[in-house]
Amino acid sequence: MSPLVKGIGVSAGIAIGPGWVYRPIKVEVKRFDDCDPLGETTRLDDALAEAKSQISELRVRTLGVIGKEEAAIFEAHLMFLDDPEFITAIKGIIDEQKINAEAAVEEVVEHFAGEMLALEDEYFRARAQDIRDIGQRVIYCLSGVDTKSLELPKEPVIILADDLTPSDTVQFDRRVLLGLCTVRGGPTSHTAILARSLGVPAAVCVPFRLDEIEKSALVILDGREGELTIDPSDEQVSAAKTNQTVWQADWQTQLAAASKPAVTLDGHTVEVVANIGNVGDARQAIEYGAEGVGLLRTEFLYMDRQTMPNEELQVSEYKEIFDVMGNRPLVVRTLDIGGDKEVAYLGLNEEPNPFLGWRAIRMISERPEVLHNQFRALLRAGVGIDLRIMIPLVSNLDEVIKARQILDEARQALINEQLPAAENVQFGIMVEVPSAALMIEHIAGYVDFFSIGTNDLTQYTLAIDRTNERVADLASPFHPAVIQLIARTIETARTKSKWVGLCGEMAGDPLATPLLLGLGLDEFSMAPTSIPVVKQVIRNLELKECREIARAALGLPSSEAVKEYLSQFIV
Amino acid sequence: MPSTEITVNHSVGLHARPAAEFVKTASSYPCEIQICNLTAEGQLVNAKSILSVLTLGVYQGHRIQIDAEGEQANEALAALIELVESNFGEDEK
Numbered sequence: 001m002s003p004l005v006k007g008i009g010v011s012a013g014i015a016i017g018p019g020w021v022y023r024p025i026k027v028e029v030k031r032f033d034d035c036d037p038l039g040e041t042t043r044l045d046d047a048l049a050e051a052k053s054q055i056s057e058l059r060v061r062t063l064g065v066i067g068k069e070e071a072a073i074f075e076a077h078l079m080f081l082d083d084p085e086f087i088t089a090i091k092g093i094i095d096e097q098k099i100n101a102e103a104a105v106e107e108v109v110e111h112f113a114g115e116m117l118a119l120e121d122e123y124f125r126a127r128a129q130d131i132r133d134i135g136q137r138v139i140y141c142l143s144g145v146d147t148k149s150l151e152l153p154k155e156p157v158i159i160l161a162d163d164l165t166p167s168d169t170v171q172f173d174r175r176v177l178l179g180l181c182t183v184r185g186g187p188t189s190h191t192a193i194l195a196r197s198l199g200v201p202a203a204v205c206v207p208f209r210l211d212e213i214e215k216s217a218l219v220i221l222d223g224r225e226g227e228l229t230i231d232p233s234d235e236q237v238s239a240a241k242t243n244q245t246v247w248q249a250d251w252q253t254q255l256a257a258a259s260k261p262a263v264t265l266d267g268h269t270v271e272v273v274a275n276i277g278n279v280g281d282a283r284q285a286i287e288y289g290a291e292g293v294g295l296l297r298t299e300f301l302y303m304d305r306q307t308m309p310n311e312e313l314q315v316s317e318y319k320e321i322f323d324v325m326g327n328r329p330l331v332v333r334t335l336d337i338g339g340d341k342e343v344a345y346l347g348l349n350e351e352p353n354p355f356l357g358w359r360a361i362r363m364i365s366e367r368p369e370v371l372h373n374q375f376r377a378l379l380r381a382g383v384g385i386d387l388r389i390m391i392p393l394v395s396n397l398d399e400v401i402k403a404r405q406i407l408d409e410a411r412q413a414l415i416n417e418q419l420p421a422a423e424n425v426q427f428g429i430m431v432e433v434p435s436a437a438l439m440i441e442h443i444a445g446y447v448d449f450f451s452i453g454t455n456d457l458t459q460y461t462l463a464i465d466r467t468n469e470r471v472a473d474l475a476s477p478f479h480p481a482v483i484q485l486i487a488r489t490i491e492t493a494r495t496k497s498k499w500v501g502l503c504g505e506m507a508g509d510p511l512a513t514p515l516l517l518g519l520g521l522d523e524f525s526m527a528p529t530s531i532p533v534v535k536q537v538i539r540n541l542e543l544k545e546c547r548e549i550a551r552a553a554l555g556l557p558s559s560e561a562v563k564e565y566l567s568q569f570i571v
Numbered sequence: 572m573p574s575t576e577i578t579v580n581h582s583v584g585l586h587a588r589p590a591a592e593f594v595k596t597a598s599s600y601p602c603e604i605q606i607c608n609l610t611a612e613g614q615l616v617n618a619k620s621i622l623s624v625l626t627l628g629v630y631q632g633h634r635i636q637i638d639a640e641g642e643q644a645n646e647a648l649a650a651l652i653e654l655v656e657s658n659f660g661e662d663e664k
Contacts, residue, residue, distance in 0.1 A: 009583035072588075076595040076621075079591060123586055124628055131622065305632045306610055313580060313631075 007206030009226035020157035047141035075146035109135030254532030258289025275433030292329035294525020314377030360393035375410035382422035431457035444496035454504025518550025586630035602641035
């Protein structure tokens with residue numbers, strides 16, 4: 001058995017094949033003094049022209065093979081090559097220091113890359129990679145390196161690299177590309193975007209050692225889980241092959257049926273909806289058959305900025321997402337942020353225990369206007385849609401009463417100002433703290449629904465920081481105490497005629513599906529990519545049988561016992 | 572010298588397409604144009620340089636200052652203001 005290394009899966013699917021360690025040609029830039037500035041400037045001009053023609057060619061190729069959005073990367077690169085400051089800086093150094101063009105290019109590229117890396121926002125920081133990509137190309141052209149002579153795979157392989165620039169990625173022939181795996185990069189890197197549009201499994205941030213991989217070593221890449229297995233055993237290969245075949249067949253069937261409702265064999269229908277955080281997720285959710293949104297995270301509006309997002313901006317951002325979802329039900333979670341994030345204008349400070357501190361709904365005592373503004377924007381943007389709003393991290397009844405009052409005030413204020421305000425908006429809470437799960441009967445009178453956040457409920461019930469790697473393994477939502485709380489929440493809410501959803505990772509885990517169905521859950525909310533499979537699982541279950549399964553599972557003494565018991569119902 | 576202060580409301584800030592549009596517009600005028608990020612208290616840089624504009628790190632909600640000097644300075648400034656105010660041509664209004 002070879003151990004697997006885990007990173008972030010960014011493009012689903014399983015690839016098995018020889019690994020191809022990709023190392024871009026590294027031209028060692030040597031610095032020469034006493035060069036002829038005129039000669040070096042001419043060399044530079046020629047190299048810039050050559051680089052431009054190469055990139056134009058790549059752009060056309062990308063446009064044909066991949067698409068317009070991806071080709072835009074190269075349009076930006078062309079602008080960099082025309083940048084007056086870039087060119088003036090290089091020529092200035094050549095003139096003043098009388099050094100060779102290669103050394104001057106490298107110096108200027110590193111200067112701009114350094115400035116971009118100093119910025120906070122990930123999207124801005126990612127541009128450092130682009131300017132280095134450009135610099136590398138100009139240096140190739142200066143050194144007469146023919147990038148086309150670079151050895152490229154001819155047989156199907158899984159590309160393993162430290163990081164991949166867009167020019168690296170597009171030069172691979174789609175027909176020999178089984179998968180992409182990089183040590184660096186993130187979910188928003190070019191690798192991730194390109195892999196998804198090519199439909200190739202990919203993982204990023206995978207901490208493997210490039211030097212330790214032997215030439216043509218067999219590897220298995222799981223782009224769903226972000227896992228890489230190097231030199232797998234025969235058993236691991238055959239298991240992966242089975243998984244791959246099953247995955248491909250299942251995925252096709254599931255995707256084809258994804259837009260159909262999730263009805264059990266005995267005719268019970270549940271809602272299967274998506275967890276989303278932006279408009280891109282919303283589009284993906286629809287593609288994967290989401291019947292609505294069970295969790296719209298709104299933190300994106302508040303991050304990476306110095307001032308409160310104004311109401312107009314909030315309205316327009318919400319509208320963009322609401323428009324994609326149309327008349328499907330949509331649950332928005334109000335701001336869920338705390339001392340683990342630096343957002344100065346909200347008055348967040350570093351705290352010794354940010355997950356037990358001043359966060360989420362607890363802000364309303366000191367900063368009610370934050371929630372008031374968010375409610376106003378949501379009510380304005382949500383006119384005519386099936387809008388539901390929920391508040392996170394409730395642990396006391398006061399918070400619910402206060403939030404509800406702020407919601408009423410926000411609506412009244414809009415009416416007074418003769419602005420449109422959404423009507424029939426459902427109001428609910430997240431059940432993520434054990435105290436809330438144990439107080440459903442007291443809270444039910446003030447809400448229309450409950451949504452169980454199993455990730456936090458597990459963390460708070462078991463006293464496990466799930467970001468702490470040494471204990472994260474212990475954080476299982478299948479723990480008997482957690483499923484007792486889930487069972488109690490659903491049961492109590494039902495007696496009060498309130499519906500219950502679940503929006504933690506557990507909702508997207510097919511192992512949990514019979515248990516949650518049996519407990520009486522009404523709404524399953526998950527990552528869009530999990531929707532097709534969970535719907536399929538539901539269609540093969542019988543509610544009556546699931547009730548028995550749930551009853552039996554509630555009697556078991558450990559997470560392991562619960563999981564083992566449930567695994568027999570996975571088909 | 573014509574100069575103005577304005578807030579960038581586009582969701583990506585001066586990045587990607589908005590940054591490219593800004594630089595293209597600036598480059599179409601003969602005058603010298605400089606820009607600085609007031610929110611980040613940055614320095615004035617050449618508005619015709621995409622790299623310089625990106626290194627300003629102008630995020631959504633940041634205020635920027637634009638200075639123009641020379642031939643068609645007023646026209647250039649008006650065109651850039653129009654571009655930012657129209658949210659880089661994405662506003663429906």
